[in-house]
Amino acid sequence: MARDSRAIFVSYPVADKESGSFHRAFVNLSYRVPTLLRHFATVGILFCAMLAFGLQTNAEQANAPATRGSFRTVSDETGRTVRIPVPVRRVVSLAPSVTESIYALGLENLLVGDTDYCDYPEAATKIHKVGGATNPSLEEIAQLRPDVVLVIKSLNRLETVQQLERLGIATYSTDPHSLAEIRSSLRRLADVLGNPAAGGALDAELQQKEELLRQKLQAVQATRVLFVVWTEPLISVGKHTFIADALVHAGANSVVDSSQDWPQISLEEMVRLQPEFLVFANNHSESVVRDVEALAKRPGWDLLDSVKRRKFAVISDAVNRPAPRLFTAVEDLARQLHPEVFAESSVPAQPNPVPKGPN
Amino acid sequence: MTSAVKSGNRVAGEAARNANDPRLSVEQVSYAYAPNPQQAPVFTLEATSFQARAGEVVAVLGPNASGKSTLLEIISGALPPLSGRVLLNGFVTHQFEPRTRGQRIAMVQQESQLLFPSKAWEFVLQGRHPYGKSLRFESGEDVAIAQNALAQVGAEHLSDRWMDQISGGEKQRVILARALAQQPLLLLLDEPTLHLDIGAQVDLLETLRRLAAENRYTVVVVTHELNLAGEYADQVVLLQKGKALRVGSPASVYQRDLLEQVFQTQLTVETGASGRPRVSILPGS
Amino acid sequence: MRPLTLSRLLLQCLILAIILFCVMVLALKFGAIHVSLYGLGRNLLRVFLGKTSDISTEYSLILNLRLPRILLGAFVGAALSIAGTSFQALLRNPLADPYVLGVSSGAAVGAILALLAEPHLALTPEIAAVFTPLGGFLGATIAIAAVYFLGRRDGRIDSNTLLLGGVITASLLSALIVLLLTTLPTSNFRGMAYWLMGDLSSVPSQPLAWVLRVGFAVAAVVIYTTASDLNLLLSGEKEAMHLGVDVRRVRLIVYIAASALTGLAVSVSGAIGYVGLLIPHVMRMIYGSDHRILIPASAFGGAIAVVIADILARTIAAPSELPVGAITAIAGAPLFIYLLRRRFA
Numbered sequence: 001m002a003r004d005s006r007a008i009f010v011s012y013p014v015a016d017k018e019s020g021s022f023h024r025a026f027v028n029l030s031y032r033v034p035t036l037l038r039h040f041a042t043v044g045i046l047f048c049a050m051l052a053f054g055l056q057t058n059a060e061q062a063n064a065p066a067t068r069g070s071f072r073t074v075s076d077e078t079g080r081t082v083r084i085p086v087p088v089r090r091v092v093s094l095a096p097s098v099t100e101s102i103y104a105l106g107l108e109n110l111l112v113g114d115t116d117y118c119d120y121p122e123a124a125t126k127i128h129k130v131g132g133a134t135n136p137s138l139e140e141i142a143q144l145r146p147d148v149v150l151v152i153k154s155l156n157r158l159e160t161v162q163q164l165e166r167l168g169i170a171t172y173s174t175d176p177h178s179l180a181e182i183r184s185s186l187r188r189l190a191d192v193l194g195n196p197a198a199g200g201a202l203d204a205e206l207q208q209k210e211e212l213l214r215q216k217l218q219a220v221q222a223t224r225v226l227f228v229v230w231t232e233p234l235i236s237v238g239k240h241t242f243i244a245d246a247l248v249h250a251g252a253n254s255v256v257d258s259s260q261d262w263p264q265i266s267l268e269e270m271v272r273l274q275p276e277f278l279v280f281a282n283n284h285s286e287s288v289v290r291d292v293e294a295l296a297k298r299p300g301w302d303l304l305d306s307v308k309r310r311k312f313a314v315i316s317d318a319v320n321r322p323a324p325r326l327f328t329a330v331e332d333l334a335r336q337l338h339p340e341v342f343a344e345s346s347v348p349a350q351p352n353p354v355p356k357g358p359n
Numbered sequence: 360m361t362s363a364v365k366s367g368n369r370v371a372g373e374a375a376r377n378a379n380d381p382r383l384s385v386e387q388v389s390y391a392y393a394p395n396p397q398q399a400p401v402f403t404l405e406a407t408s409f410q411a412r413a414g415e416v417v418a419v420l421g422p423n424a425s426g427k428s429t430l431l432e433i434i435s436g437a438l439p440p441l442s443g444r445v446l447l448n449g450f451v452t453h454q455f456e457p458r459t460r461g462q463r464i465a466m467v468q469q470e471s472q473l474l475f476p477s478k479a480w481e482f483v484l485q486g487r488h489p490y491g492k493s494l495r496f497e498s499g500e501d502v503a504i505a506q507n508a509l510a511q512v513g514a515e516h517l518s519d520r521w522m523d524q525i526s527g528g529e530k531q532r533v534i535l536a537r538a539l540a541q542q543p544l545l546l547l548l549d550e551p552t553l554h555l556d557i558g559a560q561v562d563l564l565e566t567l568r569r570l571a572a573e574n575r576y577t578v579v580v581v582t583h584e585l586n587l588a589g590e591y592a593d594q595v596v597l598l599q600k601g602k603a604l605r606v607g608s609p610a611s612v613y614q615r616d617l618l619e620q621v622f623q624t625q626l627t628v629e630t631g632a633s634g635r636p637r638v639s640i641l642p643g644s
Numbered sequence: 645m646r647p648l649t650l651s652r653l654l655l656q657c658l659i660l661a662i663i664l665f666c667v668m669v670l671a672l673k674f675g676a677i678h679v680s681l682y683g684l685g686r687n688l689l690r691v692f693l694g695k696t697s698d699i700s701t702e703y704s705l706i707l708n709l710r711l712p713r714i715l716l717g718a719f720v721g722a723a724l725s726i727a728g729t730s731f732q733a734l735l736r737n738p739l740a741d742p743y744v745l746g747v748s749s750g751a752a753v754g755a756i757l758a759l760l761a762e763p764h765l766a767l768t769p770e771i772a773a774v775f776t777p778l779g780g781f782l783g784a785t786i787a788i789a790a791v792y793f794l795g796r797r798d799g800r801i802d803s804n805t806l807l808l809g810g811v812i813t814a815s816l817l818s819a820l821i822v823l824l825l826t827t828l829p830t831s832n833f834r835g836m837a838y839w840l841m842g843d844l845s846s847v848p849s850q851p852l853a854w855v856l857r858v859g860f861a862v863a864a865v866v867i868y869t870t871a872s873d874l875n876l877l878l879s880g881e882k883e884a885m886h887l888g889v890d891v892r893r894v895r896l897i898v899y900i901a902a903s904a905l906t907g908l909a910v911s912v913s914g915a916i917g918y919v920g921l922l923i924p925h926v927m928r929m930i931y932g933s934d935h936r937i938l939i940p941a942s943a944f945g946g947a948i949a950v951v952i953a954d955i956l957a958r959t960i961a962a963p964s965e966l967p968v969g970a971i972t973a974i975a976g977a978p979l980f981i982y983l984l985r986r987r988f989a
Binding site: 435437457458459460461462464465466468472473474475476477480481482484485486488489493494495496497501502505506518519541 | 645647648649650653736738868869870871872873875876878879880882883885886887888889890891928932933934936
């Protein structure tokens with residue numbers, strides 16, 4: 001059959017009947033196409049395919065983890081087994097609470113990278129940034145050549161951890177759900193970073209704080225509170241979170257009984273339960289005062305006793321991070337909820353920044 | 360292989376038969392469907408038979424809903440009949456493999472629903488699809504056959520035009536050209552004159568008669584244009600409500616009382632100058 | 645009258661392949677680690693020759709991080725575009741995209757369930773790494789089967805019924821996803837949000853990568869064998885049947901293969917939007933509706949588009965990485981409007 005062996009005049013068919021400038025370059029272009037080109041094209045395509053596939057296979061083989069020094073195997077708080085180099089010299093933190101913890105432990109000299117949101121203490125903002133907590137740049141992390149990357153289960157993504165594992169970078173995860181767990185987390189973290197003594201010291205300090213507070217609040221009945229994360233829709237914290245545990249340690253009890261971490265609850269239910277106090281976590285107490293004033297005028301909200309009588313407490317948003325500052329926030333909350341217990345203490349009461357309405 | 364351009368010679372094997380044997384044999388075909396399980400099935404076509412030779416034009420006539428389209432579908436083999444069979448050169452049409460059917464039977468339907476615009480030559484080249492391997496590039500021979508098909512319907516000047524930019528009559532011609540490109544034995548048309556003006560209608564029927572004679576097609580046309588059928592058909596099948604009332608030459612089928620009964624209106628039948636019957640409506644009746 | 649020839653097809657493919665290659669090289673240049681073209685070439689050559697120990701650590705990172713991600717993007721773009729072209733032909737609807745039949749929603753449900761179940765199952769690291777994509781692919785398969793059975797009529801696939809069945813399944817599954825995300829205790833919200841938007845940061849490890857390559861190759865080739873048939877299908881099913889197309893077989897093959905392509909792509913990268921919808925249209929404007937050239941052109945076009953979108957995703961908000969789906973949506977929506985006006989104005 002007479003086919004492609006003779007030169008064929010070709011031109012590009014244009015489906016769109018309006019011959020705009022967009023494809024004018026393609027229209028009416030005709031030239032001879034010899035068969036040789038066909039062969040070149042076939043070979044070229046095959047070569048590219050080979051290249052693409054071959055490269056990927058070879059590249060992954062090139063990823064032999066450098067075996068410098070020794071390793072030890074630890075189990076992290078999500079049950080994964082992690083192989084960590086000894087000694088640890090370079091650490092990347094992918095969570096603000098972890099960054100804070102590292103500074104509290106005095107191990108900040110190990111920190112070589114953190115997230116955009118790591119803002120406490122001030123020095124943390126000067127550390128090399130690797131992106132967000134949920135979408136960090138893997139390249140930035142890899143380029144810093146960390147010995148271990150620290151994550152927390154409630155903030156970071158599993159995919160990030162998996163990708164770091166694929167690159168041979170050790171990833172250690174914490175997952176505290178209570179104050180006691182935060183303390184043990186800090187201990188273990190210090191141990192992983194090669195300075196167990198620092199962990200022991202911090203743990204002891206925090207435990208003392210916790211114990212003191214517990215003693216003070218021994219005889220006190222727990223205040224029923226609603227911890228407000230968001231007002232529209234109304235979101236609070238679940239009973240398995242460390243925030244709920246923090247509330248307990250502050251002499252309070254969250255009225256929300258949910259297994260979800262950030263449950264959305266109905267205002268009606270709150271009106272039924274009538275919590276005695278609302279708790280807000282916000283560094284700017286004046287804005288909270290304004291918000292509560294606004295809430296008092298809203299239908300539904302004005303049915304809440306605590307809103308009507310302006311019974312609310314504002315604590316630092318450090319309560320959102322499972323780090324040492326949480327303990328201070330807990331104490332602050334306790335003071336606001338149970339001022340009578342602190343009036344007799346030898347330590348002068350902290351000035352309460354929140355103006356209480358007439359009640 | 361310039362002889363490939365003439366379709367009749369290609370089926371050399373089958374032509375070993377006596378040239379006067381009927382090429383198309385429709386034997387007692389019927390069709391029914393059940394609207395729902397409880398009701399009795401509705402018969403859209405009851406035992407119908409006729410035969411046609413190569414080079415013949417058969418017109419299937421009847422009022423609306425008389426089963427004309429169903430009969431055509433059954434003849435094409437796309438719809439298996441409830442009973443009976445259709446033979447094309449001795450082979451049962453609904454048992455054809457799709458590709459074989461595409462090489463033997465060509466169907467021209469009314470309007471083509473084109474989703475994306477295409478050129479007329481692309482459209483006609485589609486008729487070559489049943490030939491060669493499933494995925495292939497059209498050969499020079501295919502191009503020649505397609506061009507010839509366009510020439511045969513007098514539409515070469517439309518070759519490079521976009522399908523959605525030509526008139527109804529021109530589109531009809533291109534669709535017919537695609538059917539011709541299939542080099543079929545059997546050419547089926549379903550109400551091809553529906554959207555055409557009278558000049559185009561006559562044109563089309565003239566072309567069909569010429570093509571049937573030149574290329575030895577068997578043509579079956581469904582229409583309700585009595586006079587066109589009477590003028591150009593060699594055989595007429597008159598259907599009413601699924602029943603074939605009469606099959607035969609136009610002169611024998613166009614009897615006044617029969618036509619009046621079928622079409623429910625007063626008319627007269629005369630013999631025209633060409634010797635063919637002509638039907639006129641009686642005014643004011 | 646100048647029909648498509650093999651020479652022209654290969655020439656077009658070669659041109660597109662060259663463009664893709666250049667775009668990929670460009671993509672290799674962008675990122676946290678500084679790359680010089682010369683260094684890149686030298687190290688690529690070393691890899692190709694097997695001298696992996698000579699590669700500097702920097703380029704080793706490039707080859708292990710950036711390159712697989714770029715290749716993944718190319719693969720996903722190609723798969724989604726081929727699927728989009730196929731569905732537009734199969735459903736005879738220019739607005740069809742790979743997700744209209746519920747494949748991506750099925751994959752999402754599967755992936756979410758896998759993400760939720762993962763902490764409770766004691767999985768070995770190798771299985772854990774592929775657990776989510778596996779869940780996604782399983783979910784996709786179930787959705788494909790469900791829509792197929794919904795879309796059958798008289799034992800054959802009917803375009804309109806299929807489309808309806810797909811849309812219904814898709815919305816049902818989407819509602820299920822919202823329900824799952826808001827009621828179950830362990831909420832990996834953020835993870836799922838990224839997945840739902842389409843994200844290339846989870847490059848699959850080796851065994852899974854091979855499954856993807858082989859699956860893609862097989863499905864793409866299978867679809868390509870029906871390219872001529874698809875051309876005819878666009879004129880109408882009945883006509884295609886009379887022209888020798890085995891409509892039933894072609895529909896089934898294309899449906900399964902295109903859904904498989906979508907399932908594969910979505911399982912590893914989430915639902916990257918607009919690529920499967922728009923690339924076929926753009927390629928149709930350049931190359932015409934002949935599927936013998938449209939399918940490979942769409943594949944290359946999709947690959948190029950996603951790689952470019954990935955470059956932007958990695959550089960716009962550096963050092964954070966945006967999900968690729970966000971970029972394709974931002975670029976895709978205006979392009980879609982432009983195409984609509986052009987075609988139907």
